[in-house]
Amino acid sequence: MKTHIYPLSTEYLNLYNIIREFASNRERELLKLDRASHEEVALGIRRILRESSSVRLLSLPIPEDYGGSGYFTLGSTIALEALAFHDAGLATTIGAIWLGLLPLVIANMLGRGDIGERWLRSFSEADALGEPQVWAFAITEPTAGSDYERLEPGASQPEFLTYARREGDYWVISGRKIFISNGPIADYVTVFALTDKLRGVESMACFVVPSRAEGFKVVSIIDKMGHRTSLTGELAFENIRISEEHVVCPPGLGWDFVQLTLAYSRAPVGGIALGIAKRAYFEALNYAMSRVQGGKRIAEHQIVREKLANMYIMIAAAESLIYNIVSRLESEFPPPLEDSSAAKVYASDVAVYASLEAMQIMGGYGYTRDLIVEKLVRDAKLTQIYEGTNEINKLTISDKIISRA
């Protein structure tokens, strides 16, 4: 079956097929982990990540200069789509590793080759040795969720909890982050923190915080509806001392780095939604072709045909939007945040629509836990919430539309 309508090159289609094969071979195990304890998930996911080193999957978006494959937004989106077709939680785990590295990739793009040498090279070396590092990206705080994604015009400073202060040659980080994908299993967390309460977001900086540092605590692992093979945690930083080498961007540039990171990551997260939507469509089509009711296959009933056609149209539109935007993200600077948001919003809405329609086409069987479509519904919903809720993404889009008008 043709996997894409968008004209991807043979190179990218091959990449997609290699990653589909990797994830497909592990789907049965991932489905078991979907119902397993957090401890079993931690062990199982760590093992799958180690196995991914055989195809150097995690080093895909690391620049070639530092030992990676040099794919950027287009290649990583294709990978996330392929992974999510089999398990969205695995896609989120790997996407969160890339998200944690993204501020370092951006710093490197902006001329900080020392960051590439230190962190990106050691990442790809560890991957080559079959002991990949797990990274996480931490902006969200218990008191600042959407406020960390977009500043409400005219509102007072959001209430941030994570601060960094200078002590001699060291930085001392203290505070709290919540909903951090990979937080409970991370080796390194990329943390955004204020350095001056009065200057607020203008004083924000970004740091690499190793989880082995004294004062790093996993407060809890959050029990979620979907993406259950991706562990999400609340983290506390209790006076963690780190050296200057851990600074990704200095005070004053943190907020710009958050916006750049979101611009580069939102459309690729749309790729996760697209993978879920395509799987839902594929499952619904197969079911409709074999289930007989009213004396014929249900795919021949007009009302079911309309559902399949709607899914097809919306998936084709989401795919076209995503691959257009992620291709542009490879060359445009500054990256168009509003268009990246548009791709994420549309694809996530399509994932929710397609998974629910697939469930409807599969009737009572679709509602059981024996078929994957029930998991697809659970997984699809998150894509409307993380990487900024769709409402916040729409505000970001309208900010741009109105400022241009």
Ligand SMILES: Cc1cc2nc3c(=O)[nH]c(=O)nc-3n(C[C@H](O)[C@H](O)[C@H](O)COP(=O)(O)OP(=O)(O)OC[C@H]3O[C@@H](n4cnc5c(N)ncnc54)[C@H](O)[C@@H]3O)c2cc1C
């Ligand atoms: C499973 C999961 C994984 C995640 N992974 C990460 C991660 O790896 N790293 C990370 O930093 N964060 C992560 N997040 C956090 C995620 O990005 C936030 O949950 C999201 O930004 C929303 O923040 P919140 O949950 O605090 O909701 P809130 O900001 O409290 O929003 C609640 C509701 O109010 C609406 N709302 C809020 N502000 C406005 C406004 N100004 N105007 C209109 N409506 C508004 C929202 O749209 C939403 O409907 C993750 C979240 C989840 C659930």
